[in-house]
Amino acid sequence: MSPGRAAIFSFAALISLAACSSVSLAPIGQDGFQPEEDETRIWQESREIQARFDRSGLVYEDVPVTKYVNQVASKIIAQRVVKQISLEIKVLKHPVPNAFALPHGALYIHTGMLARMENEAQLASVISHEVVHIIRRHTLLTFRTVKQAAGFASTLAVIGAPAGLPGLGVVMLGSIGALAAVSGYSQSLEEEADTEGLRLMVNAGYDPGEAVKVIENVKRYVDQEEIKEPFFYSTHPRLDERKASYQRLVQSEYSDRVGWQGRQEFASTVARAMLENALLEMARGRYTLAQEGIENFLKLEPHNSKAHFSLAELLRQRGQADDQARAEAEYQVAIDLQPQLAEAHRGIGLLHYKSGRTDQAAKHFTKYLELNPAAKDRAFIEQYLREIDSGKVYP
Amino acid sequence: MKKTLLWFSWLFTYTLLLSSCVVPYTLVSGRHVAVAENFAVDLPQGWRQHNLSADPLRNFITMLEKRRNLRWDSLRLTRDGLLLQQICIGRIPLADELPNTKRKLARELTSLEAAELIGDDLRSNTNLTRQEIVENAPATIGGYSGFKLHYSYRTDSELKVEGLFYGTIVGDWLYYVLYEAPAQHYFKQDLQLFERTRSSFEILTGTGAK
Numbered sequence: 001m002s003p004g005r006a007a008i009f010s011f012a013a014l015i016s017l018a019a020c021s022s023v024s025l026a027p028i029g030q031d032g033f034q035p036e037e038d039e040t041r042i043w044q045e046s047r048e049i050q051a052r053f054d055r056s057g058l059v060y061e062d063v064p065v066t067k068y069v070n071q072v073a074s075k076i077i078a079q080r081v082v083k084q085i086s087l088e089i090k091v092l093k094h095p096v097p098n099a100f101a102l103p104h105g106a107l108y109i110h111t112g113m114l115a116r117m118e119n120e121a122q123l124a125s126v127i128s129h130e131v132v133h134i135i136r137r138h139t140l141l142t143f144r145t146v147k148q149a150a151g152f153a154s155t156l157a158v159i160g161a162p163a164g165l166p167g168l169g170v171v172m173l174g175s176i177g178a179l180a181a182v183s184g185y186s187q188s189l190e191e192e193a194d195t196e197g198l199r200l201m202v203n204a205g206y207d208p209g210e211a212v213k214v215i216e217n218v219k220r221y222v223d224q225e226e227i228k229e230p231f232f233y234s235t236h237p238r239l240d241e242r243k244a245s246y247q248r249l250v251q252s253e254y255s256d257r258v259g260w261q262g263r264q265e266f267a268s269t270v271a272r273a274m275l276e277n278a279l280l281e282m283a284r285g286r287y288t289l290a291q292e293g294i295e296n297f298l299k300l301e302p303h304n305s306k307a308h309f310s311l312a313e314l315l316r317q318r319g320q321a322d323d324q325a326r327a328e329a330e331y332q333v334a335i336d337l338q339p340q341l342a343e344a345h346r347g348i349g350l351l352h353y354k355s356g357r358t359d360q361a362a363k364h365f366t367k368y369l370e371l372n373p374a375a376k377d378r379a380f381i382e383q384y385l386r387e388i389d390s391g392k393v394y395p
Numbered sequence: 396m397k398k399t400l401l402w403f404s405w406l407f408t409y410t411l412l413l414s415s416c417v418v419p420y421t422l423v424s425g426r427h428v429a430v431a432e433n434f435a436v437d438l439p440q441g442w443r444q445h446n447l448s449a450d451p452l453r454n455f456i457t458m459l460e461k462r463r464n465l466r467w468d469s470l471r472l473t474r475d476g477l478l479l480q481q482i483c484i485g486r487i488p489l490a491d492e493l494p495n496t497k498r499k500l501a502r503e504l505t506s507l508e509a510a511e512l513i514g515d516d517l518r519s520n521t522n523l524t525r526q527e528i529v530e531n532a533p534a535t536i537g538g539y540s541g542f543k544l545h546y547s548y549r550t551d552s553e554l555k556v557e558g559l560f561y562g563t564i565v566g567d568w569l570y571y572v573l574y575e576a577p578a579q580h581y582f583k584q585d586l587q588l589f590e591r592t593r594s595s596f597e598i599l600t601g602t603g604a605k
Contacts, residue, residue, distance in 0.1 A: 055553070056524040094521070284519045285498035317511075354505070379532035380507045380542075 025137045029081035039140045043104035046139075050106045053092070060091040060111055060273060068269040069109060072120060073127050075204045081135055089127065091273055095280040095289075097218045101130040103139035111277035114270050115293055116217040120262025123270075124204060125211035128197035136196065138189045145186075187241065194245045198254070207259035208250050215243045225286070271300045275307055282310070287318045305338035312347055324351060342371035346381070358388045419450040423472065430599070432469045434537065434570060436484055437595035439588050445471040445481075461522035462550070464494045467571075480576040480585050482592055486568040495519035500569050506533060509564055510542035523548040529557075537570055537598035539563040547578060557582040561593055565601040572596050 026033060035043060053059060060066075069089045077087060087105040095112040102108075107130050109123075117123055133139070185193070202208050219239045278293025294311045301307065312330035315323040331348035334341055349364030365381050365388075375381065420443040428435040438444075447465060450456055459465060459477060468485040471477070487493075489500045493516040500509055510531045518526045526548040534543035541563025549555050555578040562571045574589040576582040 052553075056549075058524065283496065283515050285493075285496040285515075350505075350507070376528055377507060377510075377531040379530070380510075383533045 025141060028085050028135045028137065029078055033084050036140070038143065039103070039137065042139055042143060046102040046104045046106070050102055050104075053090070053106075053108070058092050058094065060093045060276060062091070062272055062276075064269055065091055065273045068265075069123065069127070072123050073107070073131065076124060076128050076200045077131055085134065087131070087134070093276060093280060095277055095284065095286070097221055099126045099130055101134045103134060103137070105134055107131065107134070111273050111280065112221075113218070115274045115277040116221055117214055117266070117270070118217070118263065119210060120266040121201065121206040121210035121260060122214040122217075123266060124201045124206045125197065125208075125214055128200040128204075129193045130197075131200065132193040132196040133185065133189070136189075136192060138185050138193070141189065142185055190238070190242070191245055194242060195249060198246065198249050202254055202257055202259060205260050207261050208254040208257055210259075210261060212243060212246045212250060215239055215246060219243065221289075224289075267300055271297050275304075275310070279310055282314050282317075287314055290314055303337055305334045305341055305344070308337065309334035309341060309344045309347070312344065316347055316351060324355075327351060340371055342368050342375070345371065346375075346377075349381075349384075353384055353388075356393050358393065362388045419446050419452075420444065420473075421446065427470065428599075429469055432486060433568075433599045433601070434469070434484065434486070435597045435599060436470070436572075437592060438470075439472065439474075439482070439592055442472045442474045442482070445473060445477060447471070462520070462548075462556075462575075467491075474585070478577075479581050481574070482585075482589055483573045483575075484571070484596065486570045489564070489567050489569065495521070500564060502564060502567070504564065506540060506542040506563070507531070509562060509569065510544050513542075513544055513560055513562060514546065517546055517548065520548075523550065524553075525549045525555075534561055536561045536563045536572060536593065537565070537596050537601075539565050539570075539598060539601065541570075555579065559586075559589065561596075563598075565598055570596075570598055 073089050085105045089107045092108050092110050094110040097113040097116045099109045099113050198208055198211055274293055275297045278290045282290035291314055294307055298307050308330050312327045315327035328351050331344050334344040345364040345368040349361045352361035362385060365385050369381055423438040423442055423444045424440050427438050467487045468483045470484040472482045473480055492499055496516045496519045498512055500512055514528045529545040532543050534541055544560040547555060547557045556575055557578040558575040560573045562569050572593045
């Protein structure tokens with residue numbers, strides 16, 4: 001067992017104790033709420049983690065998408081809570097479907113999670129669940145339980161981030177609280193987040209049945225990708241538990257509730273984040289997922305040059321039978337839509353170059369360098385142009 | 396007599412263990428010819444070769460492995476420590492998947508396409524942040540035409556690292572000579588020495604166009 005995985009298992013064993021020994025704390029939003037001393041320290045560390053995220057280049061800086069997810073949150077969260085804690089939602093560029101909340105009020109949703117959603121109600125269910133972790137102070141509960149159980153000193157950084165967490169976990173997380181926020185709390189706390197989260201989304205008028213669907217969509221991804229990382233939304237037992245828990249709640253508490261789904265609003269705003277996610281999948285070589293994402297985006301925005309260009313890049317890089325011809329057509333559509341799209345000229349130039357159509361290759365390479373004089377691969381393209389000039393044909 | 400024999404056999408084993416004992420770093424110099432790996436290179440004077448299997452610092456190794464795959468390195472050299480500068484020489488079998496993208500290199504790729512794959516793999520390393528390709532240019536390596544990828548990234552402690560990856564596909568391998576060092580101060584310090592080492596790199600026998 002790797003040290004990272006060992007740490008996760010030890011951690012899981014420790015937080016499971018929270019189920020038996022947790023003492024309930026007054027939720028944020030109640031009159032006279034003030035963070036306690038240890039909680040203030042946790043929040044301080046949590047703010048530092050947020051600052052690191054902000055500097056990391058992982059945050060998806062798209063104003064309409066960020067504004068939209070925050071608007072959805074504001075429909076769910078009561079005013080009395082907002083008066084006591086500043087809640088902010090950001091989207092992270094990461095293809096693994098996950099969402100997590102830092103205890104001081106920062107909530108993160110991966111592009112991979114948004115890509116697995118179909119409507120606003122599903123987004124609301126994820127936000128609601130995470131918001132409950134914040135309001136019910138689950139990090140503090142977990143911290144106190146773990147500290148008590150393991151006899152830890154006051155320091156928060158007692159457990160290193162596990163090696164299995166893809167990227168941002170390893171880069172950003174060091175504390176018990178933060179680790180719990182990302183990889184999941186004890187079963188009882190997660191159940192509380194499910195129950196209360198569902199209540200919040202129903203009160204805001206959303207269809208509770210959509211909470212089950214988002215879990216199903218994530219599970220499909222996890223199965224397809226055979227993900228084993230200990231992300232809360234990506235572990236099989238947890239996903240199965242959550243699906244069952246939601247189904248039980250929807251059938252018992254909300255069987256007669258038909259709420260709002262918000263398919264159109266969601267699709268038109270979040271589509272760009274989905275395209276971004278498809279590009280992340282493409283960079284990771286997950287061509288099928290990436291193609292699916294780009295083609296879904298093109299159904300919503302058929303005249304988007306970036307999407308046509310991205311599809312062309314995918315086809316050129318994948319290089320299966322018929323891919324090159326399709327790639328050429330997609331590059332051409334991208335150029336027709338946006339003649340100044342330098343990268344599309346480069347891509348179609350490379351296709352022509354490899355096929356021996358040197359005149360066309362030279363035309364597009366020249367255009368590429370004209371549009372992007374500071375191209376990082378300028379030396380390569382200039383070399384190809386020289387070779388074409390001297391009559392040399394690839395390979 | 397039996398006791399003496401036992402004592403001598405114990406002494407023999409102990410001496411054998413001591414003499415075969417490997418250390419994590421060994422001083423290098425001169426021409427290194429790796430027949431099995433099909434390359435030769437002049438090693439920089441005063442540098443040390445890192446021996447992965449003899450290094451007891453497992454956490455340190457894990458940290459290095461988060462940055463890049465070490466198993467393809469045939470040589471990993473440093474003067475002041477691997478975190479301060481490293482020159483790595485090795486070859487990637489085309490049949491192997493790249494660690495982060497799970498994509499494979501191929502013989503029919505142009506040097507530009509091979510460089511793109513290496514660059515994408517670096518960008519997909521989720522243990523790093525702010526990965527950037529500074530330049531992707533043609534280069535000659537080991538006598539074959541290939542690429543030079545100049546890149547940078549930040550580590551988990553937000554340290555900016557700069558790197559140069561020279562690569563060329565020959566036969567069923569991508570041969571590489573790589574240099575990495577913290578961007579501040581260290582990267583420039585040994586750049587010339589690295590370029591001399593890289594120039595001395597030779598692929599012993601190969602197929603394909605030089």
